[in-house]
Amino acid sequence: MPNTTPDAPLTGGSRDDDRLRDLALARSGLDRVAHERARTSILDELLGDPATRVVELRGERLPVRASAADDLALQLRAPVDSDRARLGLHLGRGPDGAAYLGVVSPEPAPEHASEPASKHGEEPGAEAPTWLTLRQAGEALGARDAGLFTTALALANWHATHRHCPRCGAETEPTQAGWVRRCGRDGSEHYPRTDPAVIMSVIDRDDRLLLGRGAHWPEGRFSVLAGFVEPGESFEAAVAREVAEEVGIRIADARYLGNQPWPFPSSLMVGYAATTSETDLRPDPAEIAEARWVTRMEYRDLLSSNTIRTPSGISIAKRLIEHWLGATVESVAGPSVVDR
Known part of the structure; x- marks a missing residue:
């Protein structure tokens, strides 16, 4: 700052x-561990590990709450069953080895900020999150969370607009933990723009x-x-x-x-x-x-x-x-x- x-x-x-x-958006506290993306089972492994920290993106918003220092922090949670049906993005690992996974939800963010914390894998009674855009929250987030938000949003935006192969027009599908899309017809691979x-x-x-x-x-x-x-x-x-x-x-x-x-x-x-x-x-x-x-x-x-x-x-x-x-x-x- x-x-x-x-x-x-x-x-x-x-x-x-x-x-x-x-x-503000050039900060991060994660190792992107790009070598893990090629492992076809990596998303299943992360979704099956309760230690995985999930950031859920709805539209252009992520859930945040005030931190102990009166700044903002992303509300992270453990994986839930419904995450397996969502677009998963392997965002990296922290210094302690914990994995961070972005999931792109089809649900809209709450119009007036909050939902029960229990809906997001948090203990009952935990502070409910406020869903904010990166423009609203980015400056007040710490380095790790700013990097998570920026990367998750960039990847989600790319996936949303690159669902078809630019070579043949066939549908593409996400692979390599959300970092590549592959054409189902000609096998070509396409990378984030x-x-x-x-x-x-x-x-x-x-x-x-x-x-x-x-x-x-x-x-x-x-x-x-x-x-x-x-x-x-x-x-x-x-x-x-x-x-x-x-x-x-x-x-x-x-x-x-x-x-x-x-x-x-x-x-x-x-x-x-x-x-x-x-x-x-x-x-x-x-x-x-x-x-x-x-x-x-x-x-x-x-x-x-x-x-x-x-x-x-x-x-x-x-x-x-x-x-x-x-x-x-x-x-x-x-x-x-x-x-x-």
């Missing part, structure tokens, strides 16, 4: 050592930050620019192309700052800081409703007056803005200005 001391630098070093650390995208702060000679509002975003929602990497393109080339396409300026350089998965549905966000000497913005109306340069003082004033909102707390976008600002958004204007 960023340093929350007001006005404290977030970079922690020289220009050559100021990469973004501890990104990850779509790389670049996201960048753009700074001019006066140290102003470029902010843009997406063409379909509501008034007041601003962020840094971003876009998908095209075939045959490097990350740095994608940064330059996206900035030119979206606001009509050329950058001078692009410096890598960090990356994290973004399973909405299947991206990997690669963060950069770019500089430019050009300031005449020409937004592409198909992509950008408005674009503007802001100084640090202007940005603080806009936040404090609730004129603009900052991107989600789990996003690289927020961290890129704070990297330039030199302070957390919350220390300037409080948590209410952060989109969830």
Whole structure:
């Protein structure tokens, strides 16, 4: 998490050592034990072991509850019989050897948060869970649970949209503990998809930050620019192309700052800081409703007056803005200005 001391630098070093650390969705505490996936009996073994810890995904939500430290923790449980009819995802093992299994349930998450704890393999009287999305819970989860949620959601999203073979159109079935789909007709194997995208702060000679509002975003929602990497393109080339396409300026350089998965549905966000000497913005109306340069003082004033909102707390976008600002958004204007 960023340093929350007001006005404290977030970079922690020289220009050559100021990469973004501890990104919310780039954390994990598990060994993925990929070698176990090829064992055809592995899911049966895990489902038959009461020591297996199960995370149940419903739609885009997992059950969470407050931890002893007033943070959030996933509500884990032992396997139940109905799990055998669900899509199983072998997510890895912890330092103690315990296995973690994701199961994708067809049941909808409760509309108003809670269900009896006993329904989830917990002792009667245990605290009932609240079903939250990754955007809602990710920042407050510990490293292990953030990694579990991110991986389970990314895999579930992939399975939901890749039920047919891209070669022949026949149905595919999950194999290798949820990490591969195999075509029942031609035997071809298909692997989880990850779509790389670049996201960048753009700074001019006066140290102003470029902010843009997406063409379909509501008034007041601003962020840094971003876009998908095209075939045959490097990350740095994608940064330059996206900035030119979206606001009509050329950058001078692009410096890598960090990356994290973004399973909405299947991206990997690669963060950069770019500089430019050009300031005449020409937004592409198909992509950008408005674009503007802001100084640090202007940005603080806009936040404090609730004129603009900052991107989600789990996003690289927020961290890129704070990297330039030199302070957390919350220390300037409080948590209410952060989109969830």
